[in-house]
Amino acid sequence: MKEVSDPRPVRDVLAACGLFQGLDDQQMSLLCDMGRRCRYRAGETVFQQQMPCPGIFVVDRGLVRVFRSGPNGQQHVLHLCGPNQTFAEVAAIGGFPLPASASAAEPTECVLIPTDRLQTELLSNHALCHQLLTGMAFWVRHFVQLVEDIALRDAMSRVTRLLCDLPCDANGRIALPGSKKDIANHLNLTSETFSRVLRRLMEKQVIESEGSRTIRVLDADALGDISDHRE
Structure with a gap:
């Protein structure tokens, strides 16, 4: 120090x-x-x-x-x-x-x-x-x-809950609070599972990736529905 x-x-x-x-x-x-x-x-x-x-x-x-x-x-x-x-x-x-x-x-x-x-x-x-x-x-x-x-939550619900809780700018961009490896560990997921969930959300056109630490939300309502098991 x-x-x-x-x-x-x-x-x-x-x-x-x-x-x-x-x-x-x-x-x-x-x-x-x-x-x-x-x-x-x-x-x-x-x-x-x-x-x-x-x-x-x-x-x-x-x-x-x-x-x-x-x-x-x-x-x-x-x-x-x-x-x-x-x-x-x-x-x-x-x-x-x-x-x-x-x-x-x-x-x-x-x-x-x-x-x-x-x-x-x-x-x-x-x-x-x-x-x-x-x-x-x-x-x-x-x-x-x-x-x-x-x-009580599966991998998809944990990740979407995290994304819903993070601050989002006017353009829907979310800055991930750390590396994907550390975030996955925090959620008690493997890095592979965390990345797979993000890919599934991108395939559903709910989010898109804008670099290693930035996610852009394309459909906030759908993200919330998935987090709350309403998809």
Whole structure:
């Protein structure tokens, strides 16, 4: 990890993050005072599973893979964190070792709110506690939905659900949040199955590919119907 030598103001980064959007100016100023900017090269390790948690990370630019490693070295991608998203918040707030590892999937800059300063502030700052608990509730809901998707949805439904949930521009373009290999792993699919589902959607003229990381939606209604098993 390299700490940026000339830190830029972090308020805009934190204000754009959903975890902190309920904070007032005073609470936000406290976090801005704690935060420092860190930069990672593509492929660089941010932290490793079971090490002490350095703090809450907020992605400013780039992409971070958060994953768990099994005894045999096999990895499962828990989530892919892009701009305005956070990771390691549960361990930072709970004060326990990191349950997963993280690495930069591309050149990445983050704002880090150190665990020690955050924990000290949480002892007396009830408003900050409430906001972070609200954020934790969001992540619980997110992971319940992910487990439900893996257990109850087939490959086609998982992929279309993901595409429906990703932001789309005015021309129907979706930027995939990572490599197809990592997205497939996150959905508990093989890369081959993920690619096969995309080809089937292209054959149905529901989507078209515009490069390795961009999908254009041609028929949003059909995509939603397939995701909800209404095709």
